[in-house]
Amino acid sequence: MPYGDRFDTTDLAALINKVWSPRIERELTPKLVAADFFKNVSDLYVGGGDVAHIPGIYGSSAELSVKTKTGGEEYTLQNAKVEDATLTINTWKEITFIIEKWEQQLMLQSANVAMEYSDQAVKKLAADLDSAIFTALNTGTTNSVGDASSNLTDGTIREAIAMLASKDVPTDELAFFINSDAYWQDMMGEDKYVQAYVAGWPAGRTPVITGNFGNAAGSIQGILYGIPVYVSTQVPKASSITNFLAHPSAVMYAVRTPGGNIVNSEAWEEKLKGGTVWMSETMYGVNALRTDLACKIVSNVGGIVS
Numbered sequence: 001m002p003y004g005d006r007f008d009t010t011d012l013a014a015l016i017n018k019v020w021s022p023r024i025e026r027e028l029t030p031k032l033v034a035a036d037f038f039k040n041v042s043d044l045y046v047g048g049g050d051v052a053h054i055p056g057i058y059g060s061s062a063e064l065s066v067k068t069k070t071g072g073e074e075y076t077l078q079n080a081k082v083e084d085a086t087l088t089i090n091t092w093k094e095i096t097f098i099i100e101k102w103e104q105q106l107m108l109q110s111a112n113v114a115m116e117y118s119d120q121a122v123k124k125l126a127a128d129l130d131s132a133i134f135t136a137l138n139t140g141t142t143n144s145v146g147d148a149s150s151n152l153t154d155g156t157i158r159e160a161i162a163m164l165a166s167k168d169v170p171t172d173e174l175a176f177f178i179n180s181d182a183y184w185q186d187m188m189g190e191d192k193y194v195q196a197y198v199a200g201w202p203a204g205r206t207p208v209i210t211g212n213f214g215n216a217a218g219s220i221q222g223i224l225y226g227i228p229v230y231v232s233t234q235v236p237k238a239s240s241i242t243n244f245l246a247h248p249s250a251v252m253y254a255v256r257t258p259g260g261n262i263v264n265s266e267a268w269e270e271k272l273k274g275g276t277v278w279m280s281e282t283m284y285g286v287n288a289l290r291t292d293l294a295c296k297i298v299s300n301v302g303g304i305v306s
Contacts, residue, residue, distance in 0.1 A: 022110035029123045033230040034133035035253070035262065037175055038246075039289060041087060042254040050090075052254065054289065056083035089256050089285040093128050095121035100275035114267075114278055121280035122263045129253070129262055130234050132286045134177070137244060137251050138236050140288025143295040148240035152178075152186035152299035154193070160245040160295045161225060169247055169293050175228045177244040179235035182299050183221065189305035193224070240298055247293035253286040 009016065044052045057063060062083050067076040099114055107113065143163055146156045157176075165171055178187065187193060221231040227245070236242040257264045258281075265280040 020108050020111075022108060022112075024111055024113060024116050026116065027120060030127055030130075030234045031230070031232040032126055032130045032234070033177065033232050034130040034137075034234065034251075035126070037230070037248055038133055038137075038250065039248050039252040040254065041252050042256070042260075044087075045089065045254055045256055050088060052087045054085045054087065054252065056085060056290075058290065059083060059292075085252070085287070085289050087252055087254055087285050087287045089254060089283060091132065091285060092281065092283045093125055094279060094281040095125060096277060096279040098270065098273060098275045098277045100273065102274070104276070114276070118265055118267070118278045118280060121278070122265060125263045125280055125282045127234065129255070129282060129284055129286070130232075132284070133251050133253055134234055134236055134244075136253075136286045136288050137246060137291075137294060138242055138296070140291040141244070141246075141250070141294045141296050142291060144298060145295060146298040148298055149300055151302060151305050152182045152241075152243065152297065154190050156297060156299070157187075157224065160297050161227070163295050164245060164247075164293070167292060171225075171227060173247055174245055175230055176224060176297075177230050177232065177235050177246065178221075178297075179237050179241045179243055180231050180233050181237065181301065182235075182241045182243055183229075183231045185302070185304050186299060237301065239301070241301055243297040243299065245295045245297060247290065249290040250288065250294035251286065252289040253284060256283045256285075257281060258283075 041052060041054070057080065061081045064078050064080055067078070069075065097117060145159045145163060146152065150156070161171060161174075164174065221229045223229065235244070255262050262284075263280055263282050265278070267276055267278045269275075270277050
């Protein structure tokens with residue numbers, strides 16, 4: 001039966017705590033795979049400088065050719081034009097914020113929000129370099145297979161491999177870079193990749209072997225025809241998806257951030273502003289080097305292939 005007056009939450013509102021968790025939910029970040037794979041020439045800048053010149057003797061105008069020697073005649077003299085690829089340190093990115101002493105004293109101390117935002121800044125700046133590498137690869141590469149209206153198929157994958165193999169590019173030095181949509185929507189719809197009994201492969205020896213490559217910035221998704229497969233949302237996607245098969249020398253980059261790492265982070269007290277500043281920065285240059293050693297693998301942005 002109902003009974004008389006009682007204390008309810010309105011009566012006790014002054015005594016009911018509001019609970020704030022010290023655990024802060026964080027953003028999700030893309031796998032960073034490009035900087036660990038492509039050619040890092042940062043050591044060229046140790047003594048200073050902003051432009052590096054990388055000579056090369058590749059390509060039709062830079063290579064010598066075999067001539068037939070005829071008895072009684074002079075040797076055939078040749079010359080060639082040495083290629084000159086350049087890399088300029090021209091990018092300086094930063095994320096900086098300040099929290100004044102007033103807010104520092106009032107906010108939840110155990111949350112450590114400044115360190116969380118500082119860590120977020122480091123990851124975003126590292127992703128910026130990865131994105132710049134893919135942009136340079138996309139801009140400079142002329143070899144291409146597939147198209148914007150078609151799914152990513154096994155035939156297209158093998159066409160890319162064949163194109164680079166025909167140029168004597170060592171396939172054991174290549175890697176695939178696949179956008180996550182193309183990987184899950186298209187590649188994982190290929191029976192020969194995921195069903196051993198369809199392809200007739202023995203257990204554990206299918207064309208795709210899932211595993212962790214164990215590098216610092218990310219991991220491979222698997223092995224396809226003996227070639228590592230990297231999957232990342234950083235791989236370009238717009239009205240179509242541009243995946244890649246590439247050699248490390250297809251793109252070069254250099255980092256000149258103070259301290260030698262990709263990202264430098266510092267914190268200092270600003271007395272006139274009455275707070276602490278947290279700053280993270282990166283300084284780098286990126287450019288295509290040997291784009292004949294890469295191939296675009298273009299596919300559509302359609303749905304799941306079943």
